[in-house]
Amino acid sequence: MKAPDFAYMRPDSLDGVFAALAQYGDDARILAGGQTLMALQNMRLAAADVLVDINRVPDLPDIVEEPGHLLIGALVRYAALAESLLVQQHVPLLADAVPFVAHAAIRNRGTVGGSLALGDPAAEMPACMLALGAEVILSSAAGTRTIPMREFYLGLYETALRPDEVLTAVRVPKRRPGQFHAIDEIVRRRGDFALAGLAVSGVAEKGAVEAISLALFGVGDRPVLATDAADLLIGKALDPAQIETAKDAVIASLDPPDDPITPPAYRRHIGGVLVQRLLGQIREKLA
Amino acid sequence: MTRAVKSVAIALKVNGENVNETVPVRRNLVDFLRADLGLTGSHVGCEHGVCGACTILVDGVIVRGCLMLAAQADGCEVETVEGADATGRIAKLQAAFHQRNALQCGFCTPAMLLTAAALLEANPAPTREEIRDQLSGNFCRCTGYQAIIDAVADAAEAGE
16 A cells, blocks of 8 residues: 655754654654655555655764763664674674564665654564663653663553654673674564564673673563573583573563464574573583 | 655666666655666566565665555666676676576576675675575565575586
């Protein structure tokens, strides 16, 4: 189908975006990469009166190295993220995650900020940022605030973004010595949203897990951190018995939605399979 | 364009030629190419980014023509299958598709050619798995894909 009638504007500054949001409120939607919003408009599942295109706002950052962090601007596209040497060196989980995102043509256009602000529960970026302990930067005419990813998602497609705010960037900690990571997902077809996925990031010290985050996606109304399983692993070696314990803890903690095609028990099961698979990979790498 | 508008004047390059038009803002880029410019080689299938039939190049990279507004292409360089055909950029792929019977109805073919060309330009000797991965976002309802993978592999071998 074709999108319903709407008006379009392309502000040339963040202040222009804030002014548009102030003027149009709920009737406006921010258009970034458009790889979800345009599809929803075309299917008439979304019907914004005004699309506020931020693609040419010059004051959004690209990928910037800061002490201890990378600052990744909202408009950084997946393809650029994967190709960035800074990302490959300092936050390799993100580069490894990109091939799981949709298809080449979508990755050339879709943006990191768009994915984070939308918060699809089965998307890779929100879960990776959660696993990495990133924080999002939200700006409005009133100023800028920084929110940890673990406080950003409030429910299904519900975030801490206020109607007057724009997600302008995400700040991601650089990898530390001994840091490990892994990502995988289970899909029916290449490029589909995950039935279940897992992003892992952690630090090992002398064979023992010093810190670990397991962020699952596609298994709830938002990406979820398996904190029980992480607590069980801290201070332990990643041996098969520990991995089994962590897997059981993840399965017990998940509460996936019931849908007619994918029953909750199946999503719990494959969530557990992913825990076993990825922790096994990490164990081999650390050995 | 700091005010909300319903139509907009755009200036872009399409297949190397300058184009200046005024378009309704809700016109998708692929609809603009087809309806306003008569470039009907880019096809419109699902209109929500799933089938890949509308694949075109914007500023040198493949994108979904249905998930971008014509208004957003202002100032961009757009290439369609007509342009890629005229420059000979996809000639070896076209020959391999012909040779391998990699199409039946042909609806998906222009997008398959552009998507495959993007792969071969970045990676001249892809594995079959890499070819499958690149084409995973393009649906073909006729061939069952095997002949398309064969054709892309042949074109790679021929040095597309």
